[in-house]
Amino acid sequence: MSTPQAARTAKAAPTKTPDASRRSQRSRQAILDASMELVGEVGYNRLTIEAIASRAGVGKQTIYRWWSSKAAVLLDAFLSVVHDNGYDNGIPDTGDLEADLKAVLRATADEFTDAGFEAPYRALAVAGAADAELAQEFVERLQEPGLEVYIRRLRLAQEAGQIAEDLDLHLAVELLLSPFQQRWLTRSGPLTYEFTDRLVEMALRAFR
Amino acid sequence: MSTPQAARTAKAAPTKTPDASRRSQRSRQAILDASMELVGEVGYNRLTIEAIASRAGVGKQTIYRWWSSKAAVLLDAFLSVVHDNGYDNGIPDTGDLEADLKAVLRATADEFTDAGFEAPYRALAVAGAADAELAQEFVERLQEPGLEVYIRRLRLAQEAGQIAEDLDLHLAVELLLSPFQQRWLTRSGPLTYEFTDRLVEMALRAFR
């Protein structure tokens, strides 16, 4: 931002874009932390910008300056936690695809049952479903990376000849994960191991 | 509702339960119509009870008297439209399961692309995802009946020996429909015929 070009660009675009290089990292982190805390305490609908600002010890304008909506704040907050926790170790490859997938889905079921994870994630899913603009960010930054680790595991299986070589891997992962996500989102049924195991078995039959 | 029992019940419960037999059908319908119109015009988040009341030419209290939330209003409004349109005649049975399913999913894709249908349905899905209480109603009154027609068709195929006889039909329908619903809800991809056809093919492999 201190390069000549940047300076010129800043002058050429006199829009009210704030100068990111001067952003207070202290405030940013306090806002993200407060958001995660509050969404866990009161849920998304009762989460307010005012409460976030107050809890973070920050002026409201500082939130409005850097984010366009409370959902955008929450998305950053969630991603920040996810990345801090290491996130993407990928799916283990023991050679036994079915066992690997069952293990991962069981773990995912546990995760989605944990209140600390569920509240913000559901909030984001809801906000994304309601708002097309946010949906794109939600899908790109959170959902697609999640699918990608499955695709990589399936590709290994494909190379090992365990599943059909002409299989559309992206669609395959949708077939595997969507029933899980749909059940969770609409609460149309419990996320038991029984469910996840049967789901893996049935999906795998489609992959061969 | 004008039976002696109903009258007695009303007296036995001097809580503010309104007398349904005196309900104005004129107002009820005006509210449902206004809701459907407005959700199409401004979306769910900007849909307000005040606007519905104003558009319907009705006092706010008349809405609060009979419904617990704007989502509840919308659910009734949507079901009223669905029922008026004859709703679900079931899935045709030409003997060719794959062709039948492809045809129905293509039709469903068209339906979900229609703005008049999408706006209220998405609103309900969002409200259901956010609110557990409403979710149950949403699933029971709208989603499960939708699955049921698929289950019936699969049962016929099962009896005809076209799919595995020990197949869990409910789970099977989830496998078939969830990827579709998930794509639509999160807008993670387009609902093309290409997509629905491949989906049917892949799911059917899992059913045999």
Added chain:
Amino acid sequence: MSTPQAARTAKAAPTKTPDASRRSQRSRQAILDASMELVGEVGYNRLTIEAIASRAGVGKQTIYRWWSSKAAVLLDAFLSVVHDNGYDNGIPDTGDLEADLKAVLRATADEFTDAGFEAPYRALAVAGAADAELAQEFVERLQEPGLEVYIRRLRLAQEAGQIAEDLDLHLAVELLLSPFQQRWLTRSGPLTYEFTDRLVEMALRAFR
């Protein structure tokens, strides 16, 4: 308000004018009371609509519904106090004009030195000086009635031949009271009895 005309008028004027007949007198009085209290405590510049609403136990909208600015609230509040206190007993007529005016001005000086009176009155004078629209109301409803009682006393003196018969009484009262008001408003000097007595004497010389 239940006459046919009134009903028709109401329909003919769909402006957002609130229905004064349904106004809560309880809230009105609470707002006026709170305004007078607060202006005495924190002064006009730090007087906020939010604080008035909070102190009065009233929603902000109830203030905005009935008044156009905090100065308008305060004007009503001040007039309400003034009217409750009897206000206009007129100026005594002992036959001795000089003595009567000196007595009244001494009393007025005392009044303008009382903090409970000064704070809101100064606030109104300031607001009126700054805002032309409010100024008119301030002058008409508060200042002119104040002058009027002096004019009446001078007219009696005029009829008794104590002052010039062609005297412009309005201008005469301005000559008498403006130095007092100006001193008070700009704090350019103290409002002592010495000052008010000399002022009356000098003004009276101009009246003969």
Added chain:
Amino acid sequence: MSTPQAARTAKAAPTKTPDASRRSQRSRQAILDASMELVGEVGYNRLTIEAIASRAGVGKQTIYRWWSSKAAVLLDAFLSVVHDNGYDNGIPDTGDLEADLKAVLRATADEFTDAGFEAPYRALAVAGAADAELAQEFVERLQEPGLEVYIRRLRLAQEAGQIAEDLDLHLAVELLLSPFQQRWLTRSGPLTYEFTDRLVEMALRAFR
């Protein structure tokens, strides 16, 4: 402000007093100019420090460093203009006191009707009425010097035996000017020549 004394004072008070000797005269003048422009454009209430800083091409801190309030800025700005314009050459002395005063008051009425003069002067009067601290500066630096020129003229008349020799000249000037200022400040009547002439005549009767 750049005299040795001033510098010493600054050092003697190691509080955050800025070093006046390093003050940018360029910024100072730009701030004063911007203040006068803006107060004429938007009035006092909508005059903001931010707007002044922006118009003057100056950081906000540069204003806060040297002035305690926007009224203080404006007072300096106004005095700077007044002094540049030569200010007060005193009241002419043709020997005819009534004619001289009438001429000056007519000229003053014209001045107070001029928008370029009125806006900042009214702003200062309002600020002074609201804020006791500023009021003192306002009176001392702007109002008293104004009265002084009248006092000097009256003293000449007194020495010439045209008015009473025991007349309190300060009070006399208040009697003459306050009705004028009061009318202007509260807009309780028009500043016509008719008004100023009658005012002079009436006041002069009190002076003899």
Added chain:
DNA sequence: CAGTAAACGAGACGGTACGTCTAGTCTTCGG
């Protein structure tokens, strides 16, 4: 067929949160 009780249209009410604005302070960086 009058009397009456509940639902109704209307909208004022006490509140909460919104997104914007300005005040006055604090931080960064270029000249």
Added chain:
DNA sequence: CCGAAGACTAGACGTACCGTCTCGTTTACTG
């Protein structure tokens, strides 16, 4: 190392709706 630039905390602004609570006014059953 001063000053412009502007991000920061703080909090009031005026608006929009919330859900509750009267107001009269229909409306439809009951005595």
